[in-house]
Amino acid sequence: xLLGKGTVLEACVFATVLCGFxxxxxxxxxxxxxISMDVMSTGVIAYYVLIASRGGLVTPILANNQNGNYADPVxxxxxxxxxxxxxxxxxxxxxxxxxxxxxxxxxxxxxxxQNNTP
Amino acid sequence: xKWLYIAAGIALYIKFLVMPNLAVDVPDLSIVEVxxxxxxxxxxxxGIIFRNRLYDTIFEVIVFTIAIQGAHFLxxxxxxxxxxxxxxxxxxxxxxxxxxxxxxIVGVELAIxxxxxxxxGFAAGVAGGTAIGLVAITSSSQWMESIYQRWQAATWEKIxxxxxxxxxxxxxxxxELPHGELGTLFSxxxxxxxxxxxxxxxxxxSWAVILLFIRYRGLL
Numbered sequence: 001x002l003l004g005k006g007t008v009l010e011a012c013v014f015a016t017v018l019c020g021f022x023x024x025x026x027x028x029x030x031x032x033x034x035i036s037m038d039v040m041s042t043g044v045i046a047y048y049v050l051i052a053s054r055g056g057l058v059t060p061i062l063a064n065n066q067n068g069n070y071a072d073p074v075x076x077x078x079x080x081x082x083x084x085x086x087x088x089x090x091x092x093x094x095x096x097x098x099x100x101x102x103x104x105x106x107x108x109x110x111x112x113x114q115n116n117t118p
Numbered sequence: 119x120k121w122l123y124i125a126a127g128i129a130l131y132i133k134f135l136v137m138p139n140l141a142v143d144v145p146d147l148s149i150v151e152v153x154x155x156x157x158x159x160x161x162x163x164x165g166i167i168f169r170n171r172l173y174d175t176i177f178e179v180i181v182f183t184i185a186i187q188g189a190h191f192l193x194x195x196x197x198x199x200x201x202x203x204x205x206x207x208x209x210x211x212x213x214x215x216x217x218x219x220x221x222x223i224v225g226v227e228l229a230i231x232x233x234x235x236x237x238x239g240f241a242a243g244v245a246g247g248t249a250i251g252l253v254a255i256t257s258s259s260q261w262m263e264s265i266y267q268r269w270q271a272a273t274w275e276k277i278x279x280x281x282x283x284x285x286x287x288x289x290x291x292x293x294e295l296p297h298g299e300l301g302t303l304f305s306x307x308x309x310x311x312x313x314x315x316x317x318x319x320x321x322x323x324s325w326a327v328i329l330l331f332i333r334y335r336g337l338l
Contacts, residue, residue: 014135015131018127018128018130018131021127022123025123026120026123059236060150060161060162060163061160061161061162061234061236062150062151062154062160062300070149070150070162073149073150073153073162073163073165073166074149074166077166077167077170077171078171080163080167080240081167081174081175081178083240084178084182084240085181085182088181088182088185088186091185091189092185092189092192095188095189096192098335099192
């Protein structure tokens, strides 16, 4: 069971998600937090693609001369939404950080909180 | 405290690796063939996005629109960047123009054949946005801005979103265009139209974002 089919890939994908998650909660810089969020979302997308390839590896486009099973199209379609949403959310977050950087010389969260506490 | 978090995370990681995945055993039913039969397009992912999960896709387009409007709103009271340095040497200009041409052609191909082959509206829009970005780094920003104004790109972007929502609502009400012959260019009812609309929307939206970021932040 351990080191079975796809377990190594799964371990790498989980490690990516975990790295991103620790980056989000442990890093103090807002820029690093955004980058870690991107790393985590990359891991999640990779996990969906891995799940989709469980049943087969052929692209889910109907063809006459296919050999092998089709990959599951449902997880792929679901995660396509998350890719686009992630991209737009990231653009918005970066603009927000840009605005914060105008008022604060640093992007450390503790400094920003200290500046904004009355 | 930090090390406690990391230890908990590593324990969770090992737990996920050791415990077997609870996979649902789907009886041997070919999802791809069912979806292709229902939607009338060979690309099953496009079929799911624009038919089985259309409700989701409407809100995806809306979230994209709102995020771009939010970026506009947040940047509205910024000072524009005074001097913007462009790439002016001849090799960069030629290479960027060549890349832009190829990316634009690929974008059109992905948009109109997205229901037959890999691709689709979002990928096509990103290819179009890449083409526009490549032109933007080598030509003056005033010129880009004047083109954006002259072709009324902002208006077209909004029109494409509205037409998308109307078409999607009609499809959700249960009215479907005839499917046509499976695998030809004009087939699949409303799916190719939705693909093209999404491509226009994403390309114009990324154009707006590129112009915005160049105006306020410069190129580098």
